[in-house]
Amino acid sequence: VGHVLTNAGRATFTVAATALGINVLIGEQYLSLLLAGNTFKPVYERLGLHPRNISRTVEDAGTVINPLVPWSVCGVFISNVLG
Incomplete structure (x- = not known):
């Protein structure tokens, strides 16, 4: 993976995709962070x-x-509160 992440744009996209993917697959916010x-x-x-x-x-x-x-x-919380 290190040879693909050669600039800030690719690294940022990969981090965002990973966090988003964990959120969608597992549904756990803190684990994605x-x-x-x-x-x-x-x-x-x-x-x-930085x-x-x-x-x-x-x-x-x-x-x-x-x-x-x-x-x-x-x-789940939002859907239960809003019905």
């Missing part, structure tokens, strides 16, 4: 990107998407 962030942290360090970049990407793709997934914790 932890797995994507910890897995790609060395890639961001190798590319010389840690706030991966934090922002994981937040945008992991936390914000979770309420849109009906089988996630947020989705």
Whole structure:
């Protein structure tokens, strides 16, 4: 995977896709944050990107998407409250 993630754009897209995929497949917001962030942290360090970049990407793709997934914790809560 290291030879494919050669620039900031590819790394950011991959982190976002991973966080989104975990949200959709598992429905767990915090697991998407932890797995994507910890897995790609060395890639961001190798590319010389500031840690706030991966934090922002994981937040945008992991936390914000979770309420849109009906089988996630947020989705179940929202659907029960709204009926």
